[in-house]
Amino acid sequence: MTLPDKSLIERVARGIARPNAEAGNLSILAQAASSYGARPIVDEATVPTGFDPQAAALFEAVVEAAFLVANSDGVFDDDERAAFQSVVANACGDVVQISQLDALLADLCEQLAEDGIEKRTRMVARTITKSEHQLEVLRIAALMAHISGGVSDQERSVLEQLAKGFGLQGASVDLALSESESVLAGN
Numbered sequence: 001m002t003l004p005d006k007s008l009i010e011r012v013a014r015g016i017a018r019p020n021a022e023a024g025n026l027s028i029l030a031q032a033a034s035s036y037g038a039r040p041i042v043d044e045a046t047v048p049t050g051f052d053p054q055a056a057a058l059f060e061a062v063v064e065a066a067f068l069v070a071n072s073d074g075v076f077d078d079d080e081r082a083a084f085q086s087v088v089a090n091a092c093g094d095v096v097q098i099s100q101l102d103a104l105l106a107d108l109c110e111q112l113a114e115d116g117i118e119k120r121t122r123m124v125a126r127t128i129t130k131s132e133h134q135l136e137v138l139r140i141a142a143l144m145a146h147i148s149g150g151v152s153d154q155e156r157s158v159l160e161q162l163a164k165g166f167g168l169q170g171a172s173v174d175l176a177l178s179e180s181e182s183v184l185a186g187n
Contacts, residue, residue: 008147008184009083013090015143015183028136032059033092036100059096060104061127063088065137065162066144067108068120072154081105083147121158125165134166138176146184151177 017027036059070076070084085101112120128134138159145155159173166172 008149009086010090011184011186012143012147013087015180016087016091016140017093018183027091027140028133029059029062029088029140030092030095032056032062033095036060036096057127058133061124062137062140063104064108064120065124065128065141067105068112068117068124068162069141069145069155069158070147071112072117072158073152076109080147084144087144087147117158118161121161122165125162128166131166131168134168135172135176138163138166138168138172139179142173142176142180143183145177146180 017030032055034055036056066088067084070080076084085098085105088101089096089098115123124137125134128137141159141162142151145151145159148155151159156173156177159176160170163170163172
């Protein structure tokens with residue numbers, strides 16, 4: 001993969017941060033990131049933090065869906081990792097610390113190596129049960145697919161696996177890709 005230009009990374013991050021019409025004023029990723037970013041670094045923390053385990057699980061699943069698309073070709077090199085982290089951090093308004101993203105990506109890499117992409121897409125599908133969240137996750141993953149300069153057959157296949165796991169119609173992938181292209185075109 002050639003390193004995407006900064007302009008594309010910024011457009012993808014803005015597109016991910018932009019909510020769909022039903023979501024309100026924040027995207028699902030930004031909403032869940034607020035809680036995830038409040039996760040106590042020390043497990044023994046007893047001070048109220050604003051941490052919500054369900055929102056954190058949702059954040060992790062949204063990031064994993066985009067991560068699976070980014071890994072669909074079997075390569076996730078340092079440039080791709082840096083671009084991915086930049087997009088996620090920017091889309092979340094930097095409420096998630098880089099150390100938290102590093103740890104999450106390390107976990108996702110390990111899980112992908114152990115389970116494979118098909119099992120991981122099924123796990124994401126089990127975690128995200130609300131239909132409006134499922135559609136938003138497809139939109140975010142479709143936007144992430146554009147970082148590599150277009151949507152490859154492998155990336156589309158992962159999007160289709162996610163849609164199937166969600167129980168969504170086949171046209172949902174086409175809709176997510178169309179919406180992502182429109183967002184990146186500035187419409």
